[in-house]
Amino acid sequence: MKTKSIASFLLTTALTFAAAGVASAQDKSVKIGALSDQSGLYADLGGPGSTLAAQMAVEDSGLAAKGWKIDIISGDHQNKPDIGTAIARQWFDVDKVDIIVDVPNSGVALAVNNVVKEKNGVYINSGAATSDLTNAQCSPNTVHWTYDTYMLAHTTGQALVKAGGDTWFFLTADYAFGAALERDTTAVITANGGKVVGGVKHPLNTPDFSSFLLQAQASKAKIIGLANAGGDTTNTIKQAAEFGIVKGGQKLAALLLFLTDVKAIGLETAQGLNFTETFYWDMNDQTRAFSKKFSEKMKNGAMPTMVQAGVYAGVRHYLKALEAMGGNPHDGVKVVEKMKSMPTEDELFGKGEIQPNGRTIHNAYLFEVKKPSESKGPWDFYKLVGTVPGDQAFTPLSESKCALLKK
Amino acid sequence: MQALYAQLLVGLINGSFYALLSLGLAVIFGMLNIINFAHGALYMMGAFVAYFLLNNDYLSIGYWPALIIAPIVVGIFGMILERTMLQWLTGLDHLYGLLLTFGIALIVQGVFQNYFGSSGLPYSIPDQLRGGMNLGFMFLPIYRAWVVIFSLVVCLATWFLIEKTRLGAYLRAATENPTLVRAFGINVPRMITLTYGLGVGLAALAGVLSAPINQVRPLMGADLIIVVFAVVVIGGMGSIMGSIITGFALGVIEGLTKYFYPEASNTVVFVLMVLVLLVKPTGLTGRAA
Numbered sequence: 001m002k003t004k005s006i007a008s009f010l011l012t013t014a015l016t017f018a019a020a021g022v023a024s025a026q027d028k029s030v031k032i033g034a035l036s037d038q039s040g041l042y043a044d045l046g047g048p049g050s051t052l053a054a055q056m057a058v059e060d061s062g063l064a065a066k067g068w069k070i071d072i073i074s075g076d077h078q079n080k081p082d083i084g085t086a087i088a089r090q091w092f093d094v095d096k097v098d099i100i101v102d103v104p105n106s107g108v109a110l111a112v113n114n115v116v117k118e119k120n121g122v123y124i125n126s127g128a129a130t131s132d133l134t135n136a137q138c139s140p141n142t143v144h145w146t147y148d149t150y151m152l153a154h155t156t157g158q159a160l161v162k163a164g165g166d167t168w169f170f171l172t173a174d175y176a177f178g179a180a181l182e183r184d185t186t187a188v189i190t191a192n193g194g195k196v197v198g199g200v201k202h203p204l205n206t207p208d209f210s211s212f213l214l215q216a217q218a219s220k221a222k223i224i225g226l227a228n229a230g231g232d233t234t235n236t237i238k239q240a241a242e243f244g245i246v247k248g249g250q251k252l253a254a255l256l257l258f259l260t261d262v263k264a265i266g267l268e269t270a271q272g273l274n275f276t277e278t279f280y281w282d283m284n285d286q287t288r289a290f291s292k293k294f295s296e297k298m299k300n301g302a303m304p305t306m307v308q309a310g311v312y313a314g315v316r317h318y319l320k321a322l323e324a325m326g327g328n329p330h331d332g333v334k335v336v337e338k339m340k341s342m343p344t345e346d347e348l349f350g351k352g353e354i355q356p357n358g359r360t361i362h363n364a365y366l367f368e369v370k371k372p373s374e375s376k377g378p379w380d381f382y383k384l385v386g387t388v389p390g391d392q393a394f395t396p397l398s399e400s401k402c403a404l405l406k407k
Numbered sequence: 408m409q410a411l412y413a414q415l416l417v418g419l420i421n422g423s424f425y426a427l428l429s430l431g432l433a434v435i436f437g438m439l440n441i442i443n444f445a446h447g448a449l450y451m452m453g454a455f456v457a458y459f460l461l462n463n464d465y466l467s468i469g470y471w472p473a474l475i476i477a478p479i480v481v482g483i484f485g486m487i488l489e490r491t492m493l494q495w496l497t498g499l500d501h502l503y504g505l506l507l508t509f510g511i512a513l514i515v516q517g518v519f520q521n522y523f524g525s526s527g528l529p530y531s532i533p534d535q536l537r538g539g540m541n542l543g544f545m546f547l548p549i550y551r552a553w554v555v556i557f558s559l560v561v562c563l564a565t566w567f568l569i570e571k572t573r574l575g576a577y578l579r580a581a582t583e584n585p586t587l588v589r590a591f592g593i594n595v596p597r598m599i600t601l602t603y604g605l606g607v608g609l610a611a612l613a614g615v616l617s618a619p620i621n622q623v624r625p626l627m628g629a630d631l632i633i634v635v636f637a638v639v640v641i642g643g644m645g646s647i648m649g650s651i652i653t654g655f656a657l658g659v660i661e662g663l664t665k666y667f668y669p670e671a672s673n674t675v676v677f678v679l680m681v682l683v684l685l686v687k688p689t690g691l692t693g694r695a696a
Contacts, residue, residue, distance in 0.1 A: 211665035266529030
């Protein structure tokens with residue numbers, strides 16, 4: 001009996017030490033890589049603002065006080081997939097990055113998606129639009145946070161077709177994003193009894209749209225759909241006003257428009273435009289508080305775009321999942337599974353969830369750009385027109401082509 | 408057919424920007440032997456100066472005075488650049504000037520981008536030039552018509568100044584044989600500085616003209632400068648008339664490409680450049696050195 005109790009004492013002690021050993025192996029150091037367009041046409045909507053948003057998420061998580069070590073590095077993919085993947089590879093191989101965030105530009109985003117999967121990292125994409133990230137090219141390592149082309153098509157696109165805009169002409173940016181947005185919007189238009197009468201594909205970063213706008217004008221389509229973004233969209237809208245397109249009876253559909261774009265165009269030209277976003281700084285007290293803090297830290301005092309807000313919310317949720325796991329951020333699939341198992345909730349996007357295909361679901365909002373007389377301040381731009389619940393705005397799982405769903 | 412006419416006209420409008428910018432480049436290359444890669448950045452500065460003049464609480468200077476003030480301000484900046492940096496490159500290989508001006512362009516663009524972001528600032532079309540005319544085959548914004556006419560006049564006036572006046576003759580002589588011209592009591596370095604100022608002023612003028620049509624953005628010049636260089640190379644480096652004519656012609660060709668095969672519209676100019684250089688390495692109107 002005595003020997004038995006000594007043995008059990010020794011065994012318990014050994015187990016306790018072993019358990020303590022496991023506990024001390026809980027790795028609580030995390031490295032976040034914010035990969036964005038830091039200097040080109042998408043730099044204002046993501047870029048340095050996205051890195052700042054990630055930093056704020058880390059600060060607000062309070063993990064540093066609990067002994068976690070969280071570092072952030074940033075990189076410029078220059079809108080080139082080869083540069084984006086080279087940075088991503090170096091980050092995983094040399095810098096030991098655990099998670100890549102942001103990555104606007106669908107072409108770069110899809111390329112980086114493969115690298116993250118290969119290296120078993122975590123990928124929270126906020127900046128890119130292509131719905132392929134959670135569809136045909138979905139990955140167990142990827143969460144697509146803020147918006148996508150399916151959502152844009154099923155909110156702005158659908159609202160315009162239902163309001164009588166049944167003939168469309170597309171001005172499409174000639175790369176992965178433009179193609180995805182045109183494809184998804186065309187599906188919505190035809191499903192609602194409308195028709196696409198023509199379109200033109202323009203190179204990314206085009207300064208002059210007059211030739212394309214003339215073709216759109218000549219098509220006599222009721223709606224001119226802009227399947228482009230950033231500087232391309234602002235130039236199109238500005239030049240469309242010059243060519244009297246809206247006065248001539250045609251309507252512009254800015255399928256993707258960001259806060260910084262509206263700022264760049266100016267309310268005088270942008271007023272009346274309808275579009276969809278999933279975040280606006282002036283929605284409620286919480287978004288205002290966050291945005292004020294963000295704006296104070298930005299060099300040019302800019303308010304956050306939905307992309308930057310998505311980076312914040314994505315990193316917050318990621319850190320919550322890590323905390324729940326107690327550490328060890330290096331197995332990407334495991335971390336993403338944990339993220340999917342927890343409902344999302346934050347100050348900026350409210351309650352939501354991450355679907356098995358990696359798509360984050362939250363409300364989407366239809367906005368209209370205010371008239372200059374209605375605007376009360378330098379960033380007071382939007383009027384809320386309607387709210388689309390997340391389950392109606394994003395791809396239903398039954399329609400998703402994601403391989404992760406076929407289990 | 409109507410659509411084709413419209414594209415021709417739109418091409419001509421873009422061509423007027425190419426012509427104005429390549430004219431300034433040709434003047435600077437012809438007279439100073441410097442390949443001015445900072446031209447795009449100086450064009451951008453022209454647009455920004457116009458923006459500041461308008462949006463400053465104390466100044467509120469609109470478009471018309473800006474057409475004169477912005478080129479002068481940027482021209483003075485150019486002259487300071489020439490005096491402090493470029494003049495030391497006299498007699499050296501072209502490559503040094505190219506590298507120095509390219510570096511200057513990167514710094515200027517970087518500084519502007521740091522302060523103003525990349526998406527740009529709004530600048531409205533002046534009230535007098537708003538609206539448009541229905542030409543039957545297209546809607547022509549009055550502002551664009553004004554751009555074509557104004558830049559054509561400026562181009563021809565510059566050509567006249569350099570090719571047909573006594574001042575122009577001195578200038579051309581000074582580039583051929585500076586020592587001899589100095590012997591006539593003419594201050595050659597000052598003349599060179601003023602010429603650089605003139606070339607830079609032309610770039611800034613194009614910037615002001617462009618501000619109401621394009622976004623006033625730090626990279627607006629960087630996007631354009633490569634095309635403009637292609638224009639200058641096709642026209643023949645340093646040839647004044649060559650760059651004016653090629654500028655307009657390439658605008659039209661680019662416009663037509665946008666109509667027939669839009670995907671190639673950003674590259675058609677370079678394809679042409681390759682073809683021209685294969686057949687005539689000095690450019691269309693250039694003379695062998």
